[in-house]
Amino acid sequence: MLHILLSGLDLGGTFVFAISGALLAVRHRLDVFGVIVLSFAAGNAGGITRDLLIGSIPPAAVADWRYVAVSAVAGLMTFLWHPAANRFRNDVLWCDAVGLAFFAVAGTQKALLHAVHPAMAALLGMLTGIGGGMARDVLVRRIPTVLRADVYALAALAGAAVVSVAHVLDLSAFAATLVGGALCFALRFGAIHYGWRLPAARPSEPPPASDR
Amino acid sequence: MLHILLSGLDLGGTFVFAISGALLAVRHRLDVFGVIVLSFAAGNAGGITRDLLIGSIPPAAVADWRYVAVSAVAGLMTFLWHPAANRFRNDVLWCDAVGLAFFAVAGTQKALLHAVHPAMAALLGMLTGIGGGMARDVLVRRIPTVLRADVYALAALAGAAVVSVAHVLDLSAFAATLVGGALCFALRFGAIHYGWRLPAARPSEPPPASDR
């Protein structure tokens, strides 16, 4: 039961992150294959990094064909219907928040299953959530969302921490996964909708205009 | 026999990609050590990623000194003779196409030898081909060639697929490697020489001028 939930969350997260990568690719006018490559990078970079770090080799994205298939379908769908996808960009922002929540809790559970220390498992869950967006943005030369967006890595870490704490207290993993995912989504919802933000540094000197 | 062919293709691909990295480094006026670092990244990032993903650890680029040597020689040669290399830039474009073909088929064969599913092996072959250029371009802040160039990842995938299909049908691996490599090169030749291209997205809104 938990296994099915985790699989669904992982593939669902791959799907929505792949869509986010495809949309960015379309806006950069890439050809159809470039769209699919960026979809795959966005949907799978976080999970692949997590799997390498916990020693689950080959990573799920290589061992299980469904990850590639889900990424390619998301990329193709977005390429074919991009005007619609462009129009509903806000829906995509919500999808991204859902993907972050899915990956954060599923990544933490997977790390716990590999006997990683609970505190580190929560950090690896956060990394799973933020990794895909980092790869996607670096490839098209954007400063990654996680470094710019409000309450992004923190939301992922909060959701992941719920799963880890429940594991330590021996509470239901199933319930913790749902609660943690909901918490992560709620924090991102608040950040997007109500403008919640963390304190930022205000350096005394002007920012580097041309940071060569 | 196949073993020697694969070794030659892998080292040959490393050499020409290392030259492409060195040329880019020279154009950015890097010092001689920066040139060699970028040569190494361009020549080996694809193969290292593939080896990590299939669990062949340590990767060939670490276990076999010839990869480092070939990359360093390519970087030094380019640094010393860069005016000539600059003048013959089109030759380099052709070398790059050769490297892509070498890596795509050699990478697929290596993945098949590690008992990876044939479909995934073809994708890993493609990744081997495109990975070096991705690392190279990200390091000097270019949008990677694979995302911009015409029929690039697709050419690599087509060549890789020939190797995988031959493996499933139990045909000669030696012949498949040659045919697959030739197909990949031919597709890139057509894209460069005749301007073949895949359909690209034409988003309804203007592209992001400053995509912060």
Next chain:
Amino acid sequence: MLHILLSGLDLGGTFVFAISGALLAVRHRLDVFGVIVLSFAAGNAGGITRDLLIGSIPPAAVADWRYVAVSAVAGLMTFLWHPAANRFRNDVLWCDAVGLAFFAVAGTQKALLHAVHPAMAALLGMLTGIGGGMARDVLVRRIPTVLRADVYALAALAGAAVVSVAHVLDLSAFAATLVGGALCFALRFGAIHYGWRLPAARPSEPPPASDR
């Protein structure tokens, strides 16, 4: 004894590189969590890459909580005291040189302990030193320091080579670690203070203004 020295060098290098990442994050006006994420990337990317390449999985940064703690503390300290940190930017440049020296020798020793060939161990030590800065700079869209700075990768390689040569000659690892680290720092000191530099390429054509 050597074990304690290496642990100290590795954590010390993590600390000063994390500070360099945090300072860059503050200059880009990231929020407090973005600062910590960049601190972690700068402090640990080199060591994680080394550990993956030598098959030491999970990497130390995942298996040992102190790496995360040291990175987070460095990030938070810098965030809270950034005006001071900004004012003493030159001190930071020196810290970076110390971190490079720490990582180069500690990374080489770790690779030697994993029975890597001494020549490759020196290259992996160099990679440990330059990897953190590469990840940090790519994430905020700078061309990595190692590609621009004077006598940077070469300094790391020189320090790492001392450790490897001492290993081959069966000399004291403890002394070699100190001498190698001092050599690396001295080379960077000379580069920063006296402007030592390697020959750079002067391509016949103008540099790519907009290298699309």
